Amino acid sequence: MTNQESKITYDPDADVLAWEMNDRTIAYAKEVKGIVIHFSPHHVPVLVEVLEATQFLAKTKDFTRIMQELGIAVPK
Template sequence: DILMMELNNKPIDYAEQSGDLIVHFSPEREAVLIEVLSASKFLKQASKSLPQKVKEKVLQSV
């Protein structure tokens, strides 16, 4: 599974990958799109570092 976050609508010129993270850049070297590969694994790991109060608040609104 992949999580994609579009930062702006500029044209994409190239991308760089580091592990499960791919960042697409415009010709001006501005980040345009971020892809997180294995997104569920990433989000599970990231959520472990969130304070319990934040987790409860987020889950409450779902």
């Protein structure tokens, strides 16, 4: 994978959505509210994981619906 390619995968058994941004070496990770971001030794994001992805996406859909009901433009 080159730095310009990315790959998104979903593991239904773990309910994890993963966005592999590049193939750099992972040095450390930080988690905030069910989202884990893995960084290279030079602090470049390498991989983003959304834990409990079905719940996260359901909340996103609810948020989008509410925004639309309020007449706020939502990018597609």
